[in-house]
Amino acid sequence: MKTTTIWQCLLLAVATILSTAAVASDSWEKTVTAARGETVYLYAWGGSSEVNQYLRWVAEEVEAQYQIRLVHVKVADIGEAVARLLSENEGFSAVDMLWLNGENFHQLKTANELLGELPSRIPNAQAIRSDIPWQSDFGVPVEGFELPWGIGQFHLIVRSSLLQEFTQNGQLSPQQLLAFAQRYPQRVSYPKPPEFHGTTFLKSLLHALHNDSELFTRAPSVTSRLALEPLWAFLNQLHPLLWREGQDFPSGAAFQQQMLANGQLDVAVSFNPQELSVAQRQGRLPEGLERVVLGPGAVTNSHYLAIAKRTRVPHAAQVVMNYLLSKEAQLRKRDGSGWGDPAVIALPDDSRQPSLLPAVAEMHIGWVELLESGWLERYQQ
Amino acid sequence: MRYPHLLLIIVVVIVGLPLLAVVPSVANFVWNQDLSNVLIQLVDYPGFTTMLSHSAVAAVVTLTIVTGLALVSARYLYTERAQPHKGGSVGMGWMGILSMPHLAFAVAILWLAAPTGWLWRLVPVESPWMPWFDRQYMVSLWIILIAKELPFLWFMTLRALQQLPFERWLLVGRSQGHSESRTWWLVVIPALLQRLRLPLCVVAVYSLTVVDLALFAAPQTPAPLAVQVAQWQLEFDPQSQLLAFAGSLLLLILAGLMCGWVCLQERFIFHWCQRLLSRSLSTTESWLFRVSVVGHYLPKLFVYLAIVLFIALLALVHGHGWFYPALVPQQWDLALWQREWQYVSDGAWRSLWIAMGVASISLVLCVITAEWQRARQQKIPRALLLLPLLVPQIFLVLVWIPWSQTELLWVVWAHVPFSYAYALLAYLPAEERFEQRYLQQSQTFGYSFWQAWWRTKRPLLQVPLLTAFALAMLVSIAQYVPTVFIGGGRVPTLTTDFVALSSGSNVSMQALYALTMWLLCAVVLILIKPRRKNSSEGEMR
Numbered sequence: 018m019k020t021t022t023i024w025q026c027l028l029l030a031v032a033t034i035l036s037t038a039a040v041a042s043d044s045w046e047k048t049v050t051a052a053r054g055e056t057v058y059l060y061a062w063g064g065s066s067e068v069n070q071y072l073r074w075v076a077e078e079v080e081a082q083y084q085i086r087l088v089h090v091k092v093a094d095i096g097e098a099v100a101r102l103l104s105e106n107e108g109f110s111a112v113d114m115l116w117l118n119g120e121n122f123h124q125l126k127t128a129n130e131l132l133g134e135l136p137s138r139i140p141n142a143q144a145i146r147s148d149i150p151w152q153s154d155f156g157v158p159v160e161g162f163e164l165p166w167g168i169g170q171f172h173l174i175v176r177s178s179l180l181q182e183f184t185q186n187g188q189l190s191p192q193q194l195l196a197f198a199q200r201y202p203q204r205v206s207y208p209k210p211p212e213f214h215g216t217t218f219l220k221s222l223l224h225a226l227h228n229d230s231e232l233f234t235r236a237p238s239v240t241s242r243l244a245l246e247p248l249w250a251f252l253n254q255l256h257p258l259l260w261r262e263g264q265d266f267p268s269g270a271a272f273q274q275q276m277l278a279n280g281q282l283d284v285a286v287s288f289n290p291q292e293l294s295v296a297q298r299q300g301r302l303p304e305g306l307e308r309v310v311l312g313p314g315a316v317t318n319s320h321y322l323a324i325a326k327r328t329r330v331p332h333a334a335q336v337v338m339n340y341l342l343s344k345e346a347q348l349r350k351r352d353g354s355g356w357g358d359p360a361v362i363a364l365p366d367d368s369r370q371p372s373l374l375p376a377v378a379e380m381h382i383g384w385v386e387l388l389e390s391g392w393l394e395r396y397q398q
Numbered sequence: 399m400r401y402p403h404l405l406l407i408i409v410v411v412i413v414g415l416p417l418l419a420v421v422p423s424v425a426n427f428v429w430n431q432d433l434s435n436v437l438i439q440l441v442d443y444p445g446f447t448t449m450l451s452h453s454a455v456a457a458v459v460t461l462t463i464v465t466g467l468a469l470v471s472a473r474y475l476y477t478e479r480a481q482p483h484k485g486g487s488v489g490m491g492w493m494g495i496l497s498m499p500h501l502a503f504a505v506a507i508l509w510l511a512a513p514t515g516w517l518w519r520l521v522p523v524e525s526p527w528m529p530w531f532d533r534q535y536m537v538s539l540w541i542i543l544i545a546k547e548l549p550f551l552w553f554m555t556l557r558a559l560q561q562l563p564f565e566r567w568l569l570v571g572r573s574q575g576h577s578e579s580r581t582w583w584l585v586v587i588p589a590l591l592q593r594l595r596l597p598l599c600v601v602a603v604y605s606l607t608v609v610d611l612a613l614f615a616a617p618q619t620p621a622p623l624a625v626q627v628a629q630w631q632l633e634f635d636p637q638s639q640l641l642a643f644a645g646s647l648l649l650l651i652l653a654g655l656m657c658g659w660v661c662l663q664e665r666f667i668f669h670w671c672q673r674l675l676s677r678s679l680s681t682t683e684s685w686l687f688r689v690s691v692v693g694h695y696l697p698k699l700f701v702y703l704a705i706v707l708f709i710a711l712l713a714l715v716h717g718h719g720w721f722y723p724a725l726v727p728q729q730w731d732l733a734l735w736q737r738e739w740q741y742v743s744d745g746a747w748r749s750l751w752i753a754m755g756v757a758s759i760s761l762v763l764c765v766i767t768a769e770w771q772r773a774r775q776q777k778i779p780r781a782l783l784l785l786p787l788l789v790p791q792i793f794l795v796l797v798w799i800p801w802s803q804t805e806l807l808w809v810v811w812a813h814v815p816f817s818y819a820y821a822l823l824a825y826l827p828a829e830e831r832f833e834q835r836y837l838q839q840s841q842t843f844g845y846s847f848w849q850a851w852w853r854t855k856r857p858l859l860q861v862p863l864l865t866a867f868a869l870a871m872l873v874s875i876a877q878y879v880p881t882v883f884i885g886g887g888r889v890p891t892l893t894t895d896f897v898a899l900s901s902g903s904n905v906s907m908q909a910l911y912a913l914t915m916w917l918l919c920a921v922v923l924i925l926i927k928p929r930r931k932n933s934s935e936g937e938m939r
Contacts, residue, residue, distance in 0.1 A: 058887050063895065064902025090887025091898035093878075096632035100792075101883055103634065106800040111886025124634040209618050265534055265619045271903035272533065279514040280722035300719035300728065301903060397445040397620045 045140055048332045049083060055333035056086040060098035061116035063091020064271065067295060067356040074349065079340050085333045095121055102130050102325060110327040113334045118320045119155040119213060122163055123382065125323065131162040132324040138335055139164060141342035144362040151319040151361065156382035165319035166341060167350065167358035169288035170374045171217045172315050174274075176283045177307045188310045188375075191225050191251055198258035204283040206259050208273055209266035211389040214286045217316050219388050223248050224377050225312030233380040237387055245391055256396065263396070278302050290315075290374055291357030298354065314377035319361065399847045402773035405766045412763060413815045417785055419797045427643050439637075440644045445620030452536060452616060453623040453649075457606040457656050460543040464601055465594075465663060467544070468551040470693030472559065472590060473582055475552055490927075492697045494704030496549035497919035499876055499893070501610050501900060502912030504542050506707040508533060508615070509714055509905070514722040516710060539615040539622075543608070547601045549700060551594065557824065557865055558593035561831050562586065579687065584671045591664050596780055596823055602656035603787050607649055610878075610897065624649060624790075631792050646790045653788050657781070711916070714909040734910055742914050745892035749875050749918060752891065755810045757870035760817040764866055767822065768829045769851070783822050786815040795883045804886035812880035817870035824869050828862035868926040872919055892918065 063069060069089065076087040090112075092098055099121045102112050110130075117125070125131050136142040142164055145151065151165040152158065173189065179201060183193045198205045208215035224230065226247045237244075256263025260282060267273040270286050277285040278301060287308075289295070296302040322341060324334045340346055347360040359373060399405075427433075440446060495503065510517050512533065513526040530537045564586045571581025612622045620626065623645060630642035679687065714720075715734060717727030735742075771777055786794075795812065802808040832855065840850040856863065878897045881889060896911035 060887065062901070063898030064900070064904075066899070066902070066904045066907045088887060090882075091890065091895055092882060093898045093901040094632060096634075097882060099634060100632060100796060101799060101886065104796045104799040111804045111888075120633070265617045268534065268613060268618045268621075269901070271901065274903045275905065278721050281514055296903075299904070300717075300731075300906075303719070303721040393444040398448065 042140075049336055052330070052333035052336040053084045055330040056088060057113045057330055057333045057337050058088050058090050058111065059114040059116070059337065060090045060092055060095065060112050062093075062095055063089070064093065065356075067299070071350060071356045074355075075337075075341065075346060078346070079337055083333075083336050083340070085336060087337055099124055103128060105327070108327070109329040110325045112325045113328040113330055114337065115323050115325065116166065116320065117163070117323060118318065119157075122154050122321065122323065123157045126157065126160075126162050130326050132326050132328070132331065132334075134161050135164050135324070135338070136161050139339045139342065141339045141362065144342070144344075146361055146363050149319060149361065150317065150376075150378055151321075153379065154321060155318060155379055155385065159321070163321035163323040164338065164342065165361040166322045167320050167361060168290070168317065168373070169320055170290045170315035170317045170359075170376065171214070171221060171286070171288055172290070172308050172310050172374060174277065174285045174287060174293050174302070174306050175309050177305050179283055180307065180309065184309065187308070188313075190312065191222050194311065195251070195255055195258070198255060201283055202258045203260055203262075206261075206263075206267055206273065206276075206282060206284070207286060208269050210392045212269050214270040214273075214288065215266065216385060216389060217288075218286060218311070219248065219392065220316050220380055220384070221311040222251060223380075223384075223388070224314070224316070226251060228313065230313075230377055233384055234378060236381050237383040241384070241387060242391070245387060248388075249391070249395060252392075252396070274302065277306070289356075289358055291353050291359070294353050295355075295357040308374075310374050312377070313375075315374040316379060317374075317376035318379050399769055399773050402770045406770045409763045409766055409770075412759070412811070413786075413818050416794065416798060416811075416815055417789070419801070420789060420794060423793075423797060424647075427640075431640060431643075433644075436640045436644045440641055440648070443641065449620045449623040449626055450648075450652075452620075453606055454652060456536070456539055456543065456612075456616070456622065457602050457652070458659065459540050460547060460605040461598065461602045461656065461659065462663065463540075463544050464547050464551055465591075465598060467548055467693070467696060468555055468594070469587055469591070469667075470690040471552065471696040472555045472587070472693070473579075474694045475556060475559075475697055491701030491704060492549050492552060493923055494708075494920065495546065495700050496553055497872065497916060497923045498546075498704070498707070499896075499912065499915045499919065500542075500546055500608070501614065501897070502711070502916055503546050503707070504611055504614050505900075505905075505908060505912055506711045506714075507542065507545070508538070509909075510706065510710045512538075516713070519723050519725050533615060534617050535615070536617055539612060542611060542615050543605050545700075545703075547604070548696075551597060551601065552697065553865075554594060554597040554824070555590065557828065557862065558590055560861065561593070561828055562589055564589075583687070584675050588668045588671050591667055593827060595660060595664060596783070596827075598660045599657045599784055600787060600820075600823065602660055603653045603784060606653055606656055607787075607790065610900075614900075623652075627790060628792065631790075631796075646793060649790065650788055653784075657784070708913075708916075711909050711913045715906055715913060717906065731906075734906060738907070738910060741895070742892065742911065745890055745895050746914055746918050748889060749891040749893060749915075750922075752806070752810055752813065752881075752889070753871040753874040753922070756813040756817045756874040757821070757867045759810070759814050760821040760870040761825075761863065761867050763814070763818050764821045764825045765851075765863075768826060771830075772834055783819050783826075786819045791816075791879045792883075795880050798884060802884050804884070804888045806885075806889055809881055809885040809889050812884040813874045813877050816877065816880075817873045820873045821866035821870040823866075825859075825862045825866040828859060832859060864926050868923055871922050871926070875915070875919060875922070 059072070061068070061072065069091065072087070072089040076089065079085045079087050090098070095115060095117050098112050098115050099117075102110055102125065105111070115125075145165060149165065149168055154163065179197070183189065183197050189197070194205070207218040210216045210219060223245070224233070227233075227244065232244065260267075267276065273282065274285045274287070274296065276282040287293070290308070293302065293306055293308050297304065297306075322338050324331065324338065328334050342362060344362065344364065347362050348364055350356050350358050351360045351364065508531075509515055511528065511531055513529050513531070518526045531541065532538060567585050568578055568581050571585065572578060607624045609624050609628045612625045616622050616625070618625075621629075627642050627645035627649065630638040630645065674683070716730050716732055718731035719728035720726075767778065798812060802812070836854045836858065837850050840854045841847060845853060875891075876893060878893050881891055882894050892911060892915050896908070896915055899908050899911055
């Protein structure tokens with residue numbers, strides 16, 4: 018009698034699991050069918066011709082495979098899309114999807130403007146690598162309101178010939194950076210915080226100066242300002258040695274990269290681990306450069322895709338997002354002859370692809386505010 | 399004219415309402431916020447005084463130098479135009495710079511003349527003479543603003559001179575034994591300056607509020623106030639929003655002060671000229687007059703500048719792997735045009751059609767405004783015309799979003815207030831000197847008011863009408879914020895793509911879009927250029 022009950026229960030359980038799976042794939046089929054013929058407006062930064070080129074390819078593919086028209090809305094700053102979303106009235110939004118992270122995500126999530134439960138809506142979300150810390154975006158819990166699209170790892174791009182006497186293992190400590198700047202004054206700089214490359218430069222230094230990665234994953238407390246003192250002391254030493262004696266800083270990473278190409282600086286910064294090889298292939302950076310991690314590891318984060326809650330085309334947006342997370346699309350994105358952005362799903366290894374850099378986790382978002390306001394108070398007069 | 403008020407309502411609805419839309423939010427800010435507290439926060443913001451002085455000094459320096467340069471070259475500008483056989487080849491070549499988008503101009507000139515630029519690779523000198531002409535130097539922002547605004551002022555000067563009977567004045571002066579240059583400076587210049595008041599205000603306000611150029615060329619630690627305000631606007635915490643609001647109000651006040659400065663310098667020059675009428679020149683003054691001959695060469699210089707910049711941009715587009723100090727790139731790559739052409743031409747056509755629609759509407763509104771002024775015999779305050787230029791664009795546009803759709807028509811509407819302001823700037827001064835008698839006489843033949851307008855006034859005012867149309871088109875082509883925000887990506891233009899690309903590091907691609915934008919604007923100016931033949935008679939002397 019007892020065994021029969023167990024068997025019955027087991028059978029029931031199996032049946033339930035099978036039917037849920039069937040329902041899931043069934044409902045996905047329905048989503049795909051409903052998406053046909055719709056147009057999706059994906060708001061994404063339009064400053065990189067490689068990314069633009071990649072999205073043109075994606076548009077062709079989703080047109081062919083799903084009969085969806087994907088339009089890349091190129092903006093100079095994704096904050097413009099956030100501004101548009103927050104200014105619209107209650108009806109449908111002009112924004113269907115966004116490419117974003119950090120502060121912009123935080124704003125939209127707080128304003129309840131994003132479609133939730135993405136991991137259960139997007140089948141390919143199951144394939145996202147478990148070895149990347151994507152559940153927290155600049156310290157803000159993702160909670161299903163966005164899915165990672167690619168990986169950012171903060172590092173420096175430095176002239177190899179000059180670098181060799183300071184380090185050879187691909188890592189640069191703050192002291193080595195200082196020695197480098199002493200030897201080559203006016204040849205080092207970093208983007209002006211709160212530009213996010215600049216802020217991340219500060220984070221890397223802070224990690225290196227403290228060697229206590231636990232400290233920064235927690236929210237800062239009242240006494241946390243003290244933890245920043247070593248950073249300010251270090252910057253006070255470093256700044257007089259920087260480009261324009263640290264009186265001014267490049268407006269962004271793109272400008273700094275141009276200065277490296279023009280021979281005005283010996284250091285640039287980047288978040289794309291393959292940036293150097295991509296830029297060299299595109300003729301944007303010369304030979305004789307190498308990438309190096311500042312501090313104990315590269316500050317690693319993800320950049321994400323999100324769907325606006327008030328989108329007119331939720332089905333098509335989900336299909337596009339699912340495609341962007343597919344093996345095919347992620348392989349193409351990783352390809353160094355194009356964008357060269359690391360994949361967020363597990364893909365077959367490719368020896369031609371440089372591996373990821375040693376990573377350190379992102380800081381809690383509270384630290385960012387402390388870093389930025391502290392920096393402005395001290396160095397912007 | 400029948401129903402002048404009804405017609406004016408059309409103008410008010412199309413241009414006035416959108417501008418009035420900011421009133422509720424401004425009122426809300428002024429009444430509901432603790433204003434003094436916000437102002438204290440603004441003043442306490444790190445680097446605030448430097449931001450403020452950067453902005454104000456840039457505006458004052460640009461305005462003063464541009465006024466001086468425009469005045470010294472005004473005379474030669476006209477003779478070159480009036481006598482095409484003398485230096486006619488130079489003629490209007492400087493308009494090449496006028497038609498160049500600001501950001502494209504900055505990209506090109508810095509790529510050429512910055513310390514690691516192409517020019518210094520060509521010239522065999524030990525170190526560049528102008529190490530301060532580079533990105534993120536205040537002086538380079540001044541130079542770029544001056545060089546870019548000067549052709550605009552020349553353009554307006556030409557229009558103003560066409561309405562002054564200055565040849566008669568010169569004749570009278572000569573008959574009384576004064577040299578031509580003395581009469582020119584003492585009689586023509588004060589009159590000219592008065593006509594240039596509004597354009598000078600536009601230059602002043604633009605130099606104060608410009609964001610894209612300042613982000614590119616000005617120091618960033620701290621940035622000029624307008625840049626910081628734009629950055630606050632894209633940070634969404636309430637604190638930044640308040641700072642953005644307070645900063646915009648401050649810019650508005652500064653803009654008012656700058657317009658005051660325009661009147662002040664006008665009065666100063668006027669008094670100076672008056673005093674000079676009754677006495678001879680001091681040594682400094684005669685030295686100044688001698689120096690003013692540089693004005694003769696300035697327009698020519700700008701023609702060469704336009705040619706050089708064109709070559710520089712062309713080279714930049716096709717150079718692949720071009721690093722300092724290489725004289726030529728690793729290879730010339732002609733494939734970029736092929737790859738991008740489809741997208742570039744799409745955007746260019748869309749820009750062109752939108753601009754034509756916008757300019758047509760703006761011109762019609764312009765004519766209605768002018769005729770309403772006639773019918774009511776009263777003038778619309780000039781400050782109102784400057785309003786679309788004074789309010790930070792992003793503010794206006796964010797207020798419009800809930801009221802608008804993402805269709806093309808709404809994008810066109812969003813451009814109209816800005817284009818309309820420039821069109822009025824070109825049209826009103828000429829229109830106000832028109833003898834309305836001609837129109838009335840023609841009505842006595844049985845034509846209706848608008849028929850008579852079309853048959854008499856339109857041909858006689860063809861030059862200012864075409865000028866207004868061309869300016870309105872150029873302004874529309876240059877719009878980024880209204881196009882992206884209102885269009886919601888449905889109407890990508892050449893400019894939206896260019897501005898987005900400018901935030902990245904692919905210089906060749908930026909140059910490609912910049913070059914296309916420039917060509918588009920140049921085509922507009924060439925096509926809409928009034929023919930010399932019927933232009934001078936067209937206006938009432």
